[in-house]
Amino acid sequence: MTVNYATPAPEALFPVAGVALGIAEAGIRKADRRDLTLIALEPGCTVAGVFTENRFCAAPVQLCRKHLGAGSEIRALVINTGIANAGTGEPGLLAAQETCAAVGQLIGVKPEQVLPFSTGVILEPLPVDRLIAGLPKCKSDLQADNWHSAAHGIMTTDTVAKAASRRIEINGKTVTITGISKGAGMIKPNMATMLGFVATDAGIAAPLLQQLVREAADESFNCITVDGDTSTNDSFILIASGQSGVSFADASAAGYAELRAAIIALARELAQAIVRDGEGATKFITIAVEGGKDRDECKKVGYAVGHSPLVKTAFFASDPNLGRILAAIGYAQIDALNVDTIRVWLGSAGEEVLVAEKGGRAAAYREEDGARIMQAQEITIRIDLARGNARGNVYTCDFSYDYVKINADYRS
Helix, strand or coil: CCCCCCCCCHHHCCCCCCEEEEEECCCCCCCCCCCEEEEEECCCCEEEEEECCCCCCCHHHHHHHHHHHCCCCCCEEEEEEEECCCCCHHHHHHHHHHHHHHHHHHHCCCHHHEEEEEEEECCCCCCHHHHHHHHHHHHHCCECCCHHHHHHHCCCCCCCCEEEEEEEEECCEEEEEEEEEECCCCECCCCECCEEEEEECCEECHHHHHHHHHHHHHCCHHHEECCCCCCCCCEEEEEECCCCCCEECCCCCCCHHHHHHHHHHHHHHHHHHHHHCCCCCCCEEEEEEEEECCHHHHHHHHHHHHHCHHHHHHHHCCCCCCHHHHHHHHCCCCCCCCHHHCEEEEEECCEEEEEEECCEECCCCCHHHHHHHHCCCEEEEEEECCCCCEEEEEEEECCCHHHHHHHHCCCC
């Protein structure tokens, strides 16, 4: 079950010149499912990425960082689902290297020009022989308009494929941006068991692209939480092919602000789709924190509320046990926080109710109002810290019975 989200139709996902995608059923963990994706890039593309902050990062993450750090021109990405190739030690790193070598040999590039990605079960060896055997099928399937199929090919516990696309006019030329993501559980800020791949046919210089991918991540994938777990395989990649005829060397160039805004908006759409498909989710919750001394402070409060199992289960039950929100704000570890000046609202569909002020329940608040709003599928918790002018949003979902069922049966 997803909360107000459906996969875009294939024709709504625009091809990005210079990027081709091929998908195969390799039987990496289960038979008869798309589980291997190859993304081939034409010469001249620039690529940048951000990755998990989990110290137990997976072998493919280690290799991606190495290949990107070496400054080689990236010509291909290979993604497998089913097995995360994490917690696999030296054999896992060798498997990731063997994967890159096989892709390089298949399409005629060096192994260090390939970025590998894996997602799935941790602590199990990657069946690299099956992966390599599936690569020729991926190559024969390479097409520019294969984004829809690729979105399905990177899924694990996702119930829907996640994709987004748009075209904008910059300096009199059309620029295309298309992306896909996956994730439903083990989702927490600083990435999660999520993969995100966004491509544009604009040209973006490598240093600027790395800056942009971090900015986009901070405004999207680093603003979501499903269950508070940070995974081992998180990766968000931004590709710029330069084939639109529009290019940017620095952030001051005319039109760059429009491109930046469009890429961040698309990344935010992909990130929110992950929350809307959170394992067992029935409600999409925006935690909008304002009045902070800085943005980090606002997000810290947002995460405390969004991570709370007690808050999340109350929202699943539509139970206005809203003191749980105050408790979460209180343990967010904000220095010198004056609870007497904090105000909290609950809102949905244009209606907003003041819940708390002056250190306690608002005088005008009625529980039946809170219960009515909590019946909605999309709810906003607005928190004013009354400490400054900064603001920040966190996006989360509720906890249902199905979350436990899905994760209890995950390996079966």
